Amino acid sequence: QKEVEQNSGPLSVPEGAIASLNCTYSDRGSQSFFWYRQYSGKSPELIMFIYSNGDKEDGRFTAQLNKASQYVSLLIRDSQPSDSATYLCAVSGGTSYGKLTFGQGTILTVHP
């Protein structure tokens, strides 16, 4: 079992729709959860992090965390073509304190 798994992509949504990206993790001691966006040929860019159960909103982005289910998600409202990228879920804490363990990423395409 992979330590961090993301829903298989690619994911394609129309402009203006909600994009939903999902991630599960295996280390129950994990404490912090991150979403990064990576454009082709570029380095990852931090979008959001969350460490408490529930929702955290920042503009068009909402991160959701459920530690009991070991599940974290990212919702992108009013998706724009510029949101097209690979989205990486990353986890730290527990046995990997400090360092990030990444999922394989989900490719999102927002089509006009």
Add this chain to the structure above:
Amino acid sequence: GAGVSQSPSNKVTEKGKDVELRCDPISGHTALYWYRQSLGQGLEFLIYFQGNSAPDKSGLPSDRFSAERTGGSVSTLTIQRTQQEDSAVYLCASSTLTGTTYEQYFGPGTRLTVT
């Protein structure tokens, strides 16, 4: 402010040669990390420095890889006797503690090609 910087941006080397990759973290960040990203692979942790503590080297793939951090700032990742499987983008990140969370910010990476 200035972000994480890395040099060189691209490096082509022959198999068997040694290479050094440099990372300048964000000023004031106490933690520094090295990762690599191979074509078609996810981001793989290599090594982590936190303040004056001993580094976490658990991700280094072989003893050909080493890293140091001088003066709590700049870091150099050295790969000795490079192999073709070392070809990847090497990413450096730095962070500081925000509440209870270390937010890691990545540099632009060094693309290493071993021929």
